[in-house]
Amino acid sequence: MFWLKRLLSIAAGIGACFLIDFVAHHQSDYAQRLIVLVGLYITLAVSLNLINGITGQFSIGHAAFYQVGAYLAGFTTLTYFQNQKGMAGPGLVVFIGGVTLACLGLAIRFSPEEKSDTLRFIASCLAGLAGIVLIASCFTNIPFEPYLIGALLLGSVWLKAPREVSRTTAVWGLAILAAGAVFYALFKFGPTLPPLAWLVVMMVVGGAGAAVAGLVVGLPSLRLRGDYLAIVTMGFGEIIRIEVQNRPELGGAYGMNISPKVQPIWLIWLLAVVCIAVCRNLVKTAHGLPFLSVREDEVASSAMGVNVTQVKVIAFVIGSMFAGAAGAMLAHYEGFITGATFAMDTSFIILTMVVLGGTGSITGSVVAAALLSYLPEYLRGLKGPDGTALSVSGASVLAGLLGVVVAVAIIKRVLDHVHKPKPIKAAMYVGGLAAAVVAKLIFQFLLTKSASLRDMHIEAGQLRMVVFAVTLIVLMLLRPQGMFGHHEFSWTWVMKLFGRGKNAPPSEPTPAVAA
Amino acid sequence: MSLLQLKDATIKFGGLTAVNKVNFSLEKGDLFGLIGPNGAGKTTCFNMITGVYEPTSGQIVFEDKDISGTPSNKIAKKGISRTFQNIRLFHDLSVLENVVVGAFLRHKVNLLSALAYLPPAIHETEELKEKALALLEVVDLRPLANIRSADLPYGSQRRLEIARAMATQPKLLLLDEPAAGMNPQEKLDLMSVVRKIRDEHDMTVLLIEHDMRFVMGLCEKIFVLDHGEQIAYGPPAEVRNDPKVIAAYLGEAV
Numbered sequence: 115m116f117w118l119k120r121l122l123s124i125a126a127g128i129g130a131c132f133l134i135d136f137v138a139h140h141q142s143d144y145a146q147r148l149i150v151l152v153g154l155y156i157t158l159a160v161s162l163n164l165i166n167g168i169t170g171q172f173s174i175g176h177a178a179f180y181q182v183g184a185y186l187a188g189f190t191t192l193t194y195f196q197n198q199k200g201m202a203g204p205g206l207v208v209f210i211g212g213v214t215l216a217c218l219g220l221a222i223r224f225s226p227e228e229k230s231d232t233l234r235f236i237a238s239c240l241a242g243l244a245g246i247v248l249i250a251s252c253f254t255n256i257p258f259e260p261y262l263i264g265a266l267l268l269g270s271v272w273l274k275a276p277r278e279v280s281r282t283t284a285v286w287g288l289a290i291l292a293a294g295a296v297f298y299a300l301f302k303f304g305p306t307l308p309p310l311a312w313l314v315v316m317m318v319v320g321g322a323g324a325a326v327a328g329l330v331v332g333l334p335s336l337r338l339r340g341d342y343l344a345i346v347t348m349g350f351g352e353i354i355r356i357e358v359q360n361r362p363e364l365g366g367a368y369g370m371n372i373s374p375k376v377q378p379i380w381l382i383w384l385l386a387v388v389c390i391a392v393c394r395n396l397v398k399t400a401h402g403l404p405f406l407s408v409r410e411d412e413v414a415s416s417a418m419g420v421n422v423t424q425v426k427v428i429a430f431v432i433g434s435m436f437a438g439a440a441g442a443m444l445a446h447y448e449g450f451i452t453g454a455t456f457a458m459d460t461s462f463i464i465l466t467m468v469v470l471g472g473t474g475s476i477t478g479s480v481v482a483a484a485l486l487s488y489l490p491e492y493l494r495g496l497k498g499p500d501g502t503a504l505s506v507s508g509a510s511v512l513a514g515l516l517g518v519v520v521a522v523a524i525i526k527r528v529l530d531h532v533h534k535p536k537p538i539k540a541a542m543y544v545g546g547l548a549a550a551v552v553a554k555l556i557f558q559f560l561l562t563k564s565a566s567l568r569d570m571h572i573e574a575g576q577l578r579m580v581v582f583a584v585t586l587i588v589l590m591l592l593r594p595q596g597m598f599g600h601h602e603f604s605w606t607w608v609m610k611l612f613g614r615g616k617n618a619p620p621s622e623p624t625p626a627v628a629a
Numbered sequence: 630m631s632l633l634q635l636k637d638a639t640i641k642f643g644g645l646t647a648v649n650k651v652n653f654s655l656e657k658g659d660l661f662g663l664i665g666p667n668g669a670g671k672t673t674c675f676n677m678i679t680g681v682y683e684p685t686s687g688q689i690v691f692e693d694k695d696i697s698g699t700p701s702n703k704i705a706k707k708g709i710s711r712t713f714q715n716i717r718l719f720h721d722l723s724v725l726e727n728v729v730v731g732a733f734l735r736h737k738v739n740l741l742s743a744l745a746y747l748p749p750a751i752h753e754t755e756e757l758k759e760k761a762l763a764l765l766e767v768v769d770l771r772p773l774a775n776i777r778s779a780d781l782p783y784g785s786q787r788r789l790e791i792a793r794a795m796a797t798q799p800k801l802l803l804l805d806e807p808a809a810g811m812n813p814q815e816k817l818d819l820m821s822v823v824r825k826i827r828d829e830h831d832m833t834v835l836l837i838e839h840d841m842r843f844v845m846g847l848c849e850k851i852f853v854l855d856h857g858e859q860i861a862y863g864p865p866a867e868v869r870n871d872p873k874v875i876a877a878y879l880g881e882a883v
Contacts, residue, residue, distance in 0.1 A: 401733075
């Protein structure tokens with residue numbers, strides 16, 4: 115029964131992806147691109163929600179991981195198709211690195227158990243020697259220098275490391291060895307792969323690269339809290355963007371052309387589905403609770419045996435991994451990427467999606483991602499009476515904003531201070547909105563008197579940041595927990611909404627996809 | 630062999646010596662009270678034992694191993710769990726989930742299995758929930774299992790903290806003012822709960838409390854701290870009549 119349900123939901127998830135693919139292929143290029151964008155943003159928002167909402171770590175550099183994935187995958191494809199054997203080299207390096215680590219692990223395993231002071235002294239000497247060789251090699255041309263440094267370091271670690279390290283080292287070594295072997299084989303036998311399989315491989319490469327970036331950034335910075343973490347992640351985002359912009363081999367500021375393009379819309383949506391499923395699975399099992407408890411109270415979590423830093427890093431790595439995979443998809447779909455796609459704006463849009471949907475609610479992230487990636491396109495598509503893009507006068511924009519202020523003020527007052535039955539409250543909300551419309555008209559009438567405001571014309575498409583900002587401010591004032599709060603979509607919840615919740619069993623598991 | 634031993638444990642914050650050369654030891658199955666006036670260093674002692682602070686000097690020995698300076702989460706794993714003076718529940722989680730967080734410490738299934746929603750992870754989740762429900766039974770909170778923990782009344786929140794701490798299956802349970810803010814009847818109930826924890830759940834209990842009737846009625850050994858110094862140590866009857874304790878803390882009978 116369990117497996118039947120599972121198979122059905124997995125089939126439903128994959129089926130939905132193909133349905134979207136099918137629908138998209140009968141649309142214009144523009145609409146198709148929009149559908150892809152929605153899919154990517156859902157992945158990004160849900161993965162950021164794992165970090166920001168579920169684990170409660172305020173990261174605002176998500177676009178950086180998106181970029182790492184995109185550029186890594188794009189660059190790999192490019193190199194591979196330009197020079198098919200060129201990338202076998204890195205695979206070999208990783209392979210050798212893995213062999214070294216595995217050997218090291220074994221060596222430590224069989225090193226003397228009790229390390230005497232003499233041994234420690236020799237170890238320190240060897241490490242020092244390695245340093246000297248390293249410095250010396252900067253000035254001279256010793257061909258065997260890397261081997262020498264390696265041997266010396268190996269020796270010093272062998273003499274110094276405690277035995278407990280050996281197992282971890284050996285396991286890591288074997289893992290890296292395997293990765294290197296796969297990498298090497300891929301570039302050796304890659305030419306026979308169909309484009310789709312290649313894209314899947316690139317998705318894994320992009321995801322893995324971003325995950326490593328997440329680990330590197332996360333390990334030191336996740337010991338920070340709140341604002342400090344936000345600053346570090348923001349800084350990381352900028353570093354990546356500027357670094358890429360100044361690398362000619364990555365296309366620099368011009369951007370990078372990636373060919374051949376691979377554009378399976380269903381795969382992009384499948385990534386979104388998998389991302390949603392993984393996050394949902396985490397929250398539904400007991401393994402999700404440490405993540406939630408870290409959000410609630412770090413000291414208490416720690417006292418309950420939760421390794422706070424580890425939990426944060428895991429969330430960060432999983433989140434970055436999905437962002438990186440989404441980046442790889444973007445690179446191969448668009449065929450062209452530039453640093454501007456991954457600027458701070460993108461990070462903030464993803465963050466807005468998470469906050470708008472409700473931090474911690476996966477459903478909220480999905481809905482908000484769809485909404486906010488569609489909204490700017492909708493604004494851009496608006497047509498004026500003369501058929502050109504709609505433009506509005508400065509006066510009406512300003513009046514509209516003042517109207518929003520009036521509406522928020524009234525509704526907030528009703529929300530906080532009126533305790534009356536629901537219908538009366540609803541009527542008061544409607545009254546507030548009506549008052550806002552009236553206020554807008556009055557202000558517009560007054561503001562049109564000013565010639566400069568009247569003659570200022572703003573295209574609707576350019577208002578998207580204003581709309582985002584206003585949405586967020588309104589949200590913060592009226593519903594700080596976001597559209598969905600901590601709630602998730604489930605059929606019982608829908609039934610409750612229609613007033614039948616009394617009979618339904620409490621908190622039935624979500625019949626969402628579980629891949 | 631004693632379960633927990635403090636050997637000259639001292640902690641200084643800058644120029645202030647919060648706890649000065651404290652020595653006591655707990656045997657397995659003890660019901661041990663730690664009392665003293667406000668600011669005497671009782672909670673600091675707890676923080677030292679549970680790894681929130683590292684002692685400046687001295688040792689904390691748990692089951693013959695020096696644990697001073699070990700991180701909190703590792704100490705929890707070794708078998709010491711605690712409650713907090715200013716309640717620190719996971720407010721947005723349900724009562725049941727709060728306890729499952731504690732029980733999760735002894736989980737066996739790995740994360741990947743949970744991410745893929747495989748049967749082992751699902752079964753384990755069910756098992757942990759069962760365990761948590763059984764513990765909620767002990768503190769009489771089972772009917773409220775699905776309520777948001779912040780919505781519980783104060784006394785129940787304290788009991789929930791105890792259940793959460795018990796869920797980590799500790800050998801030593803530290804209770805920081807478990808009866809604060811409770812009415813006399815609730816205090817009586819709590820006393821029987823604490824006894825039950827010791828007798829039926831096989832845990833050693835170390836508690837801080839200001840209510841003398843509670844401490845004297847419950848604990849078998851009492852340790853008195855004042856200004857970070859140890860001023861008395863012994864069974865309740867002895868401590869109650871100790872002139873130093875009366876002067877520092879209990880006050881003269883009128």
